[in-house]
Amino acid sequence: MEMKFLFRGLTLVLMVALGEAVGDRMKWSRKEMVEMAGYGELKLSSVLLTVSLLSSSSPIPGATVGMKCHNGFRRRSKWIKAVTNELGQVVIDLPSHLHAIPDLEKACFIKPLSIPEPYQYCSSPNIHRGIQLVSSSNGSRVYTAGNITLHRAPCRKEEIIN
Known part of the structure; x- marks a missing residue:
């Protein structure tokens, strides 16, 4: 029982740490976010x-x-x-x-x-x-x-x- 709790806690800590590390590298500019959403200078249709x-x-x-x-x-x-x-x-x-x-x-x-x-x-x-x-x-x-x-x-x- 304690092992499951410890494993879940460790997994959560790793996910948060990796998420923050990945989040620093995955910052998009406003222009990139607008284009991903389908708006911006280029018309899709x-x-x-x-x-x-x-x-x-x-x-x-x-x-x-x-x-x-x-x-x-x-x-x-x-x-x-x-x-x-x-x-x-x-x-x-x-x-x-x-x-x-x-x-x-x-x-x-x-x-x-x-x-x-x-x-x-x-x-x-x-x-x-x-x-x-x-x-x-x-x-x-x-x-x-x-x-x-x-x-x-x-x-x-x-x-x-x-």
Whole structure:
């Protein structure tokens, strides 16, 4: 009985002594700890989304497009917004907290949020489009929502998207 107690006590003392000795050699810098945790300068993954906003066949520059994802039970992310370029195209780089959402194609949608004055038509304000995976390689994924086309139609002033 005394031998077990002595053996356990000696083992504990050795573990503490070795732990302190190893601990002195195993000190990491802040940069190393940040990289081990998956944060820091180097991105571990990248998720991009592309979409084009068109009016009949011409591009709509300066429109605000938003993306929203279901990221849990009855939870949605905040709007991720971007503005279309002169060709009516936009590329959205998803924040890293949305990269791990399973079935991103089913969880996310994209929608025009505001349209510049010359292109405001009577369109359903609920125009939204799902996304599709285009390519995936080396930790990078690219999704697209394709072309979203707004059609001219006569409408009342309160029906204009903005």
